[in-house]
Amino acid sequence: MNTILLTLLVFSPLLGMLLMFLVPKTDEKNLKMLGFLSTVPALLISLYLYIQYATGTDLSRFSIKVDWFRFGNLKSYDPNLFAVDYELAVDGFSLIMVLLTSILATLAAIASMYIKKEWKGYFMLFLLLEIGMLGVFTAQNLILFFIFFEITLIPMFFLIGKWGYLEKEKAAYSFLIYNGLSSAILLIVIMILFARTGTSNIEALRHIMTVGGVSLFAPISDPMKYALLIALLAAFGIKLPIFPFHTWMLRVHVQAPPSIVMIHAGVLLKIGAFGLIRFGMGIFPEQFRDIAFIIAVLGVINLLYGAFLALIQTDFKMVLAYSSISHMGIVLIGLGALNEAGIQGAIFQVVSHGLIAALLFFLVGVMHERFGTSKINDLGGLAKILPVTSGFLLAGAMASLGLPGMSGFVSEFMAFLGLFKEEPVLAAVGALGIILTAVYLLRAVLGMTFGKTKSMSFEGISEIKGIEFAPVLVLLGLIVGIGVYPAILSEPLQATLEAIMLGIGG
């Protein structure tokens, strides 16, 4: 049954973009308000979807499929050959990602209160970015996926390059080129699949590649399948990012405005993981099984590399950036384990890190707003002046290092549980990373909260207040919620997980 609900979900920010035209560009207050309100419909719809799902409604009744366009004049041979449809749908996994996106978008819109100039352009790009992100998770064919994927690229370039910190243009370029490369590789994979099979529908491709028995436009050889999977790994590896493709992401984390980093660390990096799971595991399960060990090794490298470098950073933003690399390693470890616990851990980590990174970067924004710096040394003695903020910071760090009772613990535990089952030695090496995580996070946070007080004047600096509480409390609530009651995530994931396990034959 076709419904327009998902279309509404994805394109609801468009309404806000149009309304923006009506507001004069100097009207800061209304622009910020409108920007915030424009993200709310998507949030409400995704919550509605989640409630529908939780009460047992079949999500497939929300899918929509409309003819869009087709390449070539081959209609008479086969009406579906080289046709690209507009098709959106959600399942448990994508529902969670959509929910994560819409929550973080709303919170980041709140965090956008720190934006100092050109609010109109900022919010228009911000909302365009949201459309891209929501589309990525609901698109049901690869071409549509790619279009939404690229739509996230352009607003990000401008958001970093215009509203970022000192070296913003360099960071924007770095972002553009690395992600452009990643999209180029991705597009090659997508187009090879499309050209050879005549379809880009994800479900159809999964069927063709795993079951077979469908006549193709041109054959796809077995070595080609490996090549395609490795290309996918490279494309999403840049996005995730996997060491050594991570330098762009450091720049973005440091230079972009905090609200954008919330989105970036919270959702955009996760598209890499989402793609690996959806397409890598979904379309090439057999080939994925063969390279699983390599993925696990890459994961451990990421985990340790990120953790070691986070140890020596003097800027808290850099600590968090390296911590992101390290935590994405855990996603790879979970995927590389290739059993139910591992994959579940990986997906949990995707969501959990999304929330934790958003929380920590919001707090960075709070501090940057007040002190104009995020250097650990400069912020020494924070607990005396801003006890509540310091408390939140500590809570975020605890979540990040995997304190039981918070979401980080569940995901790390499951990912490692998975890997220990398959590759105990590798997992043991990786477990070192967990210890390092605790060390670097505590070093950084304690350095800021209880470190030596600087002589700089803290007069007139106020505690976290008013609307600033909202993102912090919502995020902390979710982090603790998932930590205490993981079923709110694992239940929607069950069906997806079973389908994946069926594919890889685990």
Next chain:
Amino acid sequence: METMLSYDWGAMTPEFIIFGTAVLLSIFDLFAPKQFNRRLLALLGLTGIILAFVSLLSLMGQETISILYDTFKLDSFAIAFKLLLLAGSALVILLAHSYEPKEGMQEYRGEFYYLFLAALLGAMIMSSSGDLITLFVGLELLSISSYILAGMRKKNLQSNESAMKYIINGGISTAVTLFGMSYLYGLTGTTNLKEMSEGMVGVFDSQFQYLFGLAFFMILVGLSFKIAAAPFHMWAPDVYQGAPTPVTAFLSVISKTAGFVIIYRILISLYITAPGDSIGALTFLEKNGVYLAFIAGITMITGNVIALRQRNIKRLFAYSSIAQAGYVLVAVATLGGGAFLFDTVWFYLLAYLLMNLGALAVIQLLTDRSGSEDVSEFSGLYKRSPVLSVTMAIFILSLAGIPGTAGFIGKLNIILGAFAAEPGHYVLASIMMGVTVVSYFYYFGIMTQMFFRPSATNEKMKVPGGIAVVLTVCAAGTVLFGIAPNLPLDFLHGHFGDFSDFFE
């Protein structure tokens, strides 16, 4: 008895209209008083082009018409590409209407318009040719008119240099092409393309095939000049930079489209069925496609890499248009994977027409006023004119192949063809994707100037009527065909099917 009147002259209505308008304009220009504002002639020219466009539309849906002993034929290929040529020319003449350089155009404005129409006429005759003679006449009409157009600003040094370079390079390329054609005539004894193609199908003797190959490569080299494909692209940057901006727009869009038309008319139509070895297992193009692929690859790389270092915006766009021609050549080299031979090229040229003319319109607007052609002219444009800079951003995104624009769909179609062929052209398509990322550097460099950099002046931009129309049409088309590519694609397939009459 067959007389001149028994031909179905109706097939040539669009050509007659353009021809008539050109004659009318030249007479008008001759007798009109000196103080008469010759800018009004542009509107007359525009009317002619629109009339020709409408008459062409009314000719659609008929059987292929062939007159004058098959030298002129109106098949679906001719109609489809003439639609592009006419639409592009209508936009270019609007650009010319608003063209106000600091010096040098005032007294020759009238000439500009009718020479322009003559060039258009040449391009249209090329699209309809079924014979080497008419093809060559069309080519020469286009070329010679373009040489003069390039040198239109007589007192401008660069414009002179540009015309000089163009005429010398163009002359050489025409000579080479003609030399190749003479081989074809010598071997087959006919100038009619259809008879020639029928004759070539049965040639399995490797000695003859060698000679046909020689003809192929000579014509290819000659025509590579026309479309500014590397390594025969050297003239393009100098000519594009020196020529008046509307002429640059004409050369980079209309003339280039005509170049692809003639490549299809001669090289593809003759060699797609000709055998490439002594047993006929491979056709000539299948066997030698790698050379076309080589030219496509090197054109894309050259265009995109050299564009990185350009500061002059017109020069930058010259290299960008070399790169864009390289993308189209990918479709030609891979024969669109067999299934997309015509629609890929047509769609990409349509997208290219819209995005490149749009971008050049902005460039004309900015460079006319200041006389400087440095990239920094774009700095702070967003502050001065948000609408103009967003429009320019649309064109740039389309040229860079970002989704949501026609350029993206065009690129998708080309890559699809490259991969759908068996064996797939993986290397060529990968080069295309790789250099696309390289092109982000210079395309987004303009974005950086427009949106991130402060402006030198705060003077508001005033957009003349002609340019405003061009910008609106191009921006709307670029976005519309990017979001709803089914409109042009269904139009194409609905009216022209597989272009099956191209080979008849």
